[in-house]
Amino acid sequence: xxxxxxxxxxxxxxxxxxxxxxxxxxxxxxxxxxxxxxxxxxxxxxxxxxxxxxxxxxxxxxxxxxxxxxxxxxxxxxxxxxxxxxxxxxxxxxxxxxxxxxxxxxxxxxxxxxxxxxxxxxxxxxxxxxxxxxxxxxxxxxxxxxxxxxxxxxxxxxxxxxxxxxxxxxxxxxxxxxxxxxxxxxxxxxxxxxxxxxxxxxxxxxxxxxxxxxxxxxxxxxxxxxxxxxxxxxxxxxxxxxxxxxxxxxxxxxxxxxxxxxxxxxxxxxxxxxxxxxxxxxxxxxxxxxxxxxxxxxxxxxxxxxxxxxxxxxxxxxxxxxxxxxxxxxxxxxxxxxxxxxxxxxxxxxxxxxxxxxxxxx
Numbered sequence: 001x002x003x004x005x006x007x008x009x010x011x012x013x014x015x016x017x018x019x020x021x022x023x024x025x026x027x028x029x030x031x032x033x034x035x036x037x038x039x040x041x042x043x044x045x046x047x048x049x050x051x052x053x054x055x056x057x058x059x060x061x062x063x064x065x066x067x068x069x070x071x072x073x074x075x076x077x078x079x080x081x082x083x084x085x086x087x088x089x090x091x092x093x094x095x096x097x098x099x100x101x102x103x104x105x106x107x108x109x110x111x112x113x114x115x116x117x118x119x120x121x122x123x124x125x126x127x128x129x130x131x132x133x134x135x136x137x138x139x140x141x142x143x144x145x146x147x148x149x150x151x152x153x154x155x156x157x158x159x160x161x162x163x164x165x166x167x168x169x170x171x172x173x174x175x176x177x178x179x180x181x182x183x184x185x186x187x188x189x190x191x192x193x194x195x196x197x198x199x200x201x202x203x204x205x206x207x208x209x210x211x212x213x214x215x216x217x218x219x220x221x222x223x224x225x226x227x228x229x230x231x232x233x234x235x236x237x238x239x240x241x242x243x244x245x246x247x248x249x250x251x252x253x254x255x256x257x258x259x260x261x262x263x264x265x266x267x268x269x270x271x272x273x274x275x276x277x278x279x280x281x282x283x284x285x286x287x288x289x290x291x292x293x294x295x296x297x298x299x300x301x302x303x304x305x306x307x308x309x310x311x312x313x314x315x316x317x318x319x320x321x322x323x324x325x326x327x328x329x330x331x332x333x334x335x336x337x338x339x340x341x342x343x344x345x346x347x348x349x350x351x352x353x354x355x356x357x358x359x360x361x362x
Contacts (some may be wrong), residue, residue: 017081239277
């Protein structure tokens with residue numbers, strides 16, 4: 001936004017300091033003037049000798065000296081105010097320089113203001129924190145864009161290869177080609193829908209309503225029960241009513257992703273998935289844990305990154321597109337919650353979602 005030029009903050013502070021000093025000096029001189037008028041008799045004489053000044057003589061001598069004193073105060077106020085204002089605003093100049101660098105795209109710069117904590121240092125620390133978050137978000141977006149481009153290019157390349165092979169084959173198997181193309185197209189559609197869901201969760205554009213996580217968990221369990229039975233897994237649900245405020249559709253997607261992930265990445269047979277809900281002080285909690293292979297903390301810390309499927313995790317018909325936990329993380333953050341992933345001692349993963357509890361019914 002274009003703005004008309006104005007006085008600098010340093011000049012304004014200088015004028016304020018000088019003005020205050022002038023007012024204080026004028027008030028002091030006024031007090032002296034009133035003292036002379038009220039307490040010194042008009043005909044009083046002072047001191048021995050041939051020349052004895054009266055009150056009128058004192059007043060005549062006082063006026064020019066008062067004017068000289070005010071002039072000196074004005075000069076001291078302007079000079080001293082300019083120096084003091086410069087020292088006071090020096091931290092602000094560093095913050096302004098860092099802001100300009102950030103506006104030009106340099107997110108790696110940090111102010112790192114030294115000294116004890118005051119308003120300027122609080123502002124500098126908050127600005128450094130903001131820059132760190134922006135830099136991390138920018139790096140994550142670039143990495144996500146690169147991964148998404150790669151993932152979206154894969155089904156297109158497969159489709160092109162299938163069509164080229166079929167075009168060079170004098171007697172192609174049309175049914176097999178159609179089936180492969182249908183599978184590849186379904187994967188591309190799933191990936192696109194997952195990206196749209198992730199974008200919607202990141203934007204936080206949804207209407208909040210009262211949602212019971214225990215009911216959401218039951219619905220997700222009923223939906224995925226056939227998949228669990230085909231894999232020989234047991235689904236266990238328990239817990240209390242856990243109400244929060246948010247989007248029912250997004251929270252349903254979050255829970256479904258967690259249960260689906262726990263089913264797909266489980267033991268080959270006789271595995272277990274446990275879904276529990278609970279209420280704590282000002283928060284509600286949803287926990288999904290599953291049996292499975294042993295996971296390292298380092299590997300677990302990367303599972304919420306887009307397109308991360310973990311070591312020894314391969315694509316199958318139900319593996320997904322690698323955005324399940326990334327979508328869960330975005331939905332949790334959009335609802336002002338926290339997501340904690342921890343490896344289980346006996347193998348498998350425990351995922352805990354904590355969300356703000358809904359206020360009690362009025």
